[in-house]
Structures are given as C-alpha cells and as structure tokens.
Amino acid sequence: MTSDQIDLVQSSFAKVVPIADAAAELFYGRLFEIAPEVKPLFRNDMREQGRKLMTTLGVVVGSLKNLDAVLPAAKALAVKHVGYGVTAAHYEPVGAALIWTLEKGLGEDFTLEARSAWISTYGALSGVMIAEAYGKEAAA
Template sequence: MTPSQIDLVQSSFAKVVPIAETAASLFYGRLFEVAPEVKPLFRGDMKEQGRKLMTTLAVVVNGLKAPDTILPAAKALAVKHVGYGVTAEHYVPVGAALIWTLEQGLGDDFTPETRDAWLAAYTLLSGVMIEEAYPKAA
C-alpha cells in the first residue's frame, strides 16, 4: 500500500466511526445476503459481534502505517477463525460486503481512489490471513 492509500483508508474510516453500529449491521446484513452459508457460523449476539468487528477494523486501520504491529494479531485471528468454521473461500464475500458497506456508509466520499485503497488494504490483510490459516490454499 502506498502512503496515500493508507491516508485514504484512515480518513474514510474516521467518517465511519460515528456510524459504527449501523455500519456493522449493514455489513452483516450484506454478508448474509451474498454468502448465506456463513450465517450459521455466527451464534452469538450480533450487536456484540458488530462491536468486535468495528474494534478490530479500527485497530487494523490505525496500524496500517506500521504493519508489523498488526500482522501478528491478524494472523492469530485468522487461525482462531478456522476453529469457527471459516474457510479461505469466505474471505471473498467478506471483502465484498466490506466494500459495499463502506460505499453505503460513505456515499459520495467513497471515491474510486478510496475504493482502490480499501481493496489494497483488504487484499493485503486477507492474503496474510489466508496464508497463515490455510498455507496450502495460499
């Protein structure tokens, strides 16, 4: 990721933070729409799950300028998700749901450059996570 892309991800995420609960709800609604097979993987309180999602996103977004600080936690999270039944194939609809959610939440502020920056961030992070959790799939 370029420094400009990191700045775009961080500045756009700052606009999502005030609507975090709505964003999380949009995300999971979209995820379950595009990948209904993942819904059974979520057994707990979805509001709490949404808070966890937004907290994790905040940590990742804030750590993009120093990836060595976030990658160990991301790798550990990926391995933990294997135990919940997450597969490497699930990362594609998750990324699609994330981009869609950002588009909905940011509206006109979700420019093509911002979209590209988020895609770069998600591609980088999901690639590292998939490689850690499913070394043969990567």
C-alpha cells in the first residue's frame, strides 16, 4: 500500500461513516447473496454484527499509516474466526462484498483509484490474516 492509497481508503471511509448502518446492511446482504454458505456462521443480531464490522473497519482504516499497531489484533481476529467456522476461502467473497458495498454506498465518490486502493488494502490485510490463521500456503 502506498501513502496515496492509504489516503484514498481513509478519505473514502470517512464518507461511509455517516451511512455506517446502511453500509453494514448492504455488506451482509451482498455477502449472503454471493456466499450463502456463510450465513449460518452468523448466529447473533445482525444489527450488532454490522456495528462491530463498521467499528473494526474504522479502527483498521484509521491505523493504516501505522499498520504494525493493528496487525496483532487483526491476526488474533483471524484466528478467532477459525473457531466460528470461517475458512480461507471465505475471505474472497468478503472482499467482493466490501468492494460492492463501497461502490453502492459511495456512488461516484468511489473512483477507480479508490477502488484500486481498497482492493490493495484488503488484499494485504486479508493475506496477513489468512497466513496467520491457516498458514502461509493458504495465503498464496
């Protein structure tokens, strides 16, 4: 991730914050549409789950300029998700649902450059998380 990509991710996420509840609803709706096999993994209140998602995204996005500060928590979260039944293959539809949500939620503000920055950022972070939870071979 470049400094410019981090700036794009952070500035675009700032526009998501005011629509966080709607964005979370869009995200999970899309995730369950493209990966229905993950729906049974979510047993709790989806509104609360959406708030947790947006809070976690906010912390990660806010820490991108000091990624070393957030990586231990991201790695721990990845390992915790294994216990919920999450597999390495689930990271792909999560990323796709995230990008789709940003496109829908931000409209014209989600430029090609912002899209590319988010894809790069998600790829880097999910790669670290997959490697931590499932081994480096799974992240390749």
